[in-house]
Amino acid sequence: xxxxxxxxxxxxxxxxxxxxxxxxxxxxxxxxxxxxxxxxxxxxxxxxxxxxxxxxxxxxxxxxxxxxxxxxxxxxxxxxxxxxxxxxxxxxxxxxxxxxxxxxxxxxxxxxxxxxxxxxxxxxxxxxxxxxxxxxxxxxxxxxxxxxxxxxxxxxxxxxxxxxxxxxxxxxxxxxxxxxxxxxxxxxxxxxxxxxxxxxxxxxxxxxxxxxxxxxxxxxxxxxxxxxxxxxxxxxxxxxxxxxxxxxxxxxxxxxxxxxxxxxxxxxxxxxxxxxxxxxxxxxxxxxxxxxxxxxxxxxxxxxxxxxxxxxxxxxxxxxxxxxxxxxxxxxxxxxxxxxxxxxxxxxxxxxxxxxxxxxx
Amino acid sequence: xxxxxxxxxxxxxxxxxxxxxxxxxxxxxxxxxxxxxxxxxxxxxxxxxxxxxxxxxxxxxxxxxxxxxxxxxxxxxxxxxxxxxxxxxxxxxxxxxxxxxxxxxxxxxxxxxxxxxxxxxxxxxxxxxxxxxxxxxxxxxxxxxxxxxxxxxxxxxxxxxxxxxxxxxxxxxxxxxxxxxxxxxxxxxxxxxxxxxxxxxxxxxxxxxxxxxxxxxxxxxxxxxxxxxxxxxxxxxxxxxxxxxxxxxxxxxxxxxxxxxxxxxxxxxxxxxxxxxxxxxxxxxxxxxxxxxxxxxxxxxxxxxxxx
Numbered sequence: 323x324x325x326x327x328x329x330x331x332x333x334x335x336x337x338x339x340x341x342x343x344x345x346x347x348x349x350x351x352x353x354x355x356x357x358x359x360x361x362x363x364x365x366x367x368x369x370x371x372x373x374x375x376x377x378x379x380x381x382x383x384x385x386x387x388x389x390x391x392x393x394x395x396x397x398x399x400x401x402x403x404x405x406x407x408x409x410x411x412x413x414x415x416x417x418x419x420x421x422x423x424x425x426x427x428x429x430x431x432x433x434x435x436x437x438x439x440x441x442x443x444x445x446x447x448x449x450x451x452x453x454x455x456x457x458x459x460x461x462x463x464x465x466x467x468x469x470x471x472x473x474x475x476x477x478x479x480x481x482x483x484x485x486x487x488x489x490x491x492x493x494x495x496x497x498x499x500x501x502x503x504x505x506x507x508x509x510x511x512x513x514x515x516x517x518x519x520x521x522x523x524x525x526x527x528x529x530x531x532x533x534x535x536x537x538x539x540x541x542x543x544x545x546x547x548x549x550x551x552x553x554x555x556x557x558x559x560x561x562x563x564x565x566x567x568x569x570x571x572x573x574x575x576x577x578x579x580x581x582x583x584x585x586x587x588x589x590x591x592x593x594x595x596x597x598x599x600x601x602x603x604x605x606x607x608x609x610x611x612x613x614x615x616x617x618x619x620x621x622x623x624x625x626x627x628x629x630x631x632x633x634x635x636x637x638x639x640x641x642x643x644x645x646x647x648x649x650x651x652x653x654x655x656x657x658x659x660x661x662x663x664x665x666x667x668x669x670x671x672x673x674x675x676x677x678x679x680x681x682x683x
Numbered sequence: 684x685x686x687x688x689x690x691x692x693x694x695x696x697x698x699x700x701x702x703x704x705x706x707x708x709x710x711x712x713x714x715x716x717x718x719x720x721x722x723x724x725x726x727x728x729x730x731x732x733x734x735x736x737x738x739x740x741x742x743x744x745x746x747x748x749x750x751x752x753x754x755x756x757x758x759x760x761x762x763x764x765x766x767x768x769x770x771x772x773x774x775x776x777x778x779x780x781x782x783x784x785x786x787x788x789x790x791x792x793x794x795x796x797x798x799x800x801x802x803x804x805x806x807x808x809x810x811x812x813x814x815x816x817x818x819x820x821x822x823x824x825x826x827x828x829x830x831x832x833x834x835x836x837x838x839x840x841x842x843x844x845x846x847x848x849x850x851x852x853x854x855x856x857x858x859x860x861x862x863x864x865x866x867x868x869x870x871x872x873x874x875x876x877x878x879x880x881x882x883x884x885x886x887x888x889x890x891x892x893x894x895x896x897x898x899x900x901x902x903x904x905x906x907x908x909x910x911x912x913x914x915x916x917x918x919x920x921x922x923x924x925x926x927x928x929x930x931x932x933x934x935x936x937x938x939x940x941x942x943x944x945x946x947x948x949x950x951x952x953x954x955x956x957x958x959x960x961x962x963x964x965x966x967x968x969x970x971x972x973x974x975x976x977x978x979x980x981x982x983x984x985x986x987x988x989x990x991x
Contacts, residue, residue, distance in 0.1 A: 358814070384814045390844065395803045395837025402744065402807025402821070405792055410807075425834075429797045430804075438785045439775030440989040442793055474990050500991045 333516030361413030432475030732895025772978030828859030
């Protein structure tokens with residue numbers, strides 16, 4: 323199948339994911355003298371995959387600066403600066419490294435407003451990047467949305483497009499009262515998306531990425547794109563109308579939106595970037611079941627990483643992640659049953675597709 | 684005579700801390716304070732001397748053993764007792780309790796029960812002061828055990844690299860819960876700090892409030908000029924790590940060391956001044972206890988506020 327088969331959104335310009343990040347970082351520094359960005363390599367020639375490039379030169383080393391290898395210390399420094407009125411933005415070029423900052427994120431940042439009865443606030447943005455493909459292996463591939471969203475006090479988002487970044491980051495940086503963890507996806511950085519002005523959107527919530535009536539697909543991050551491609555395929559090949567919900571905010575999704583969609587379709591696929599166990603897929607099911615166990619007409623299908631650490635070998639990696647093949651199969655099976663008899667796309671590895679992906683999502 | 688006036692001021696605050704904690708000991712069996720308390724009895728001089736050596740707008744980032752710093756920095760006694768009681772009138776509406784006292788209006792920027800975890804916060808605040816060209820300094824308060832945590836090393840390194848106005852204040856009572864230094868530390872704190880290019884001072888006379896105040900004034904002046912500093916003050920924890928009792932009968936330490944300290948403790952030695960100040964302080968404490976007793980308990984309306 324062709325990636326270009328995905329329907330374009332109404333948009334006014336083309337902007338890459340990294341470009342959207344750079345624009346929002348630039349705007350944050352330009353608009354607020356109290357904002358600063360720190361992280362390993364934020365001021366180097368790679369600029370966090372192009373998302374901070376040139377900002378140190380533009381705003382100076384006091385606003386955009388490299389740090390020693392000190393994930394916990396850096397996060398604590400950010401909290402301290404935030405407590406006195408700064409807005410820190412920190413980066414982790416792989417989500418796995420943020421685990422070194424878990425103490426500050428979970429024991430401190432997540433607690434400070436509540437634990438002190440509202441006396442303290444530490445608004446800040448922690449940007450972490452999930453890796454996938456080309457042998458990222460066990461420690462460059464983890465996607466910790468469920469881990470962070472488990473802890474009250476943290477707001478966790480997963481922007482799936484340039485538009486999501488343009489919608490959310492200014493709202494987070496300008497208005498959000500507490501710490502936010504944004505889980506960005508490395509595969510998305512170099513993709514071009516069509517974007518439109520975002521003033522009408524409610525940013526930190528879930529939204530319908532594609533309207534449909536036969537099956538609901540709840541997806542996160544890069545799996546939203548996978549779901550959109552699969553939805554186009556099943557529409558073309560089988561006339562199936564799949565509704566895609568981009569969960570977008572992992573800690574505070576719009577469960578009414580999800581439940582209303584499932585009430586309409588009675589069928590559910592969850593496509594997440596992480597493990598299924600105790601994860602987003604499990605939470606989607608919990609939310610639906612406690613509302614109404616009868617919402618689903620049949621057992622749902624869950625797509626996520628295989629229940630093992632991520633292998634490095636390409637042959638294993640290709641079967642470790644849900645492929646386009648499996649995403650399409652999941653949707654077809656939900657609607658037509660497992661003997662649907664409809665040919666699956668030949669492309670198995672999503673990463674092959676993204677190398678030549680040029681939007682519109 | 685000026686020193687005499689300062690001494691009397693410091694002594695009064697130190698006595699207030701001790702009598703507050705002695706009142707907590709009396710109240711504790713009643714279960715009105717239903718949370719762990721880490722008493723600073725024996726260590727009051729550190730909080731008092733340090734806070735008096737700071738400027739009012741200097742910020743302190745503290746630990747779970749911070750009744751002393753809360754009071755020395757000028758936190759409300761009513762709000763403190765109500766906090767210990769878990770009442771709405773508490774400084775944090777009862778959500779914090781003893782281990783998480785804060786009084787940002789007087790510069791106590793929170794206290795954490797996870798050892799060493801507020802050290803980088805002081806560095807971050809200091810970084811902000813420097814960037815904004817402010818003359819404030821930030822003080823990281825921690826015990827000697829906290830220096831074993833990785834984040835202490837990260838904080839020293841970063842503070843030295845960025846030359847931020849932070850004072851690292853180590854309250855060295857020689858104990859990490861029940862563990863003595865020889866099983867915990869292969870390094871000496873001053874040498875370790877010096878390897879980052881950070882100047883240090885170790886003050887053995889941790890009962891001497893005026894000496895602590897003077898050491899803080901001198902250290903703070905250096906910090907204010909843009910150099911981080913490690914000030915280590917030897918002190919003595921009279922009570923058990925957590926709780927209101929003594930713990931000598933567990934035989935992990937002897938009473939001898941504490942007794943030697945008590946013989947120099949001005950709050951014990953200078954009984955004349957204690958008795959002169961006591962009635963007024965006790966009235967203050969009783970008023971705070973009465974305030975706590977009268978304050979309503981938080982309920983469902985407060986359970987889910989201030990989460991995000």
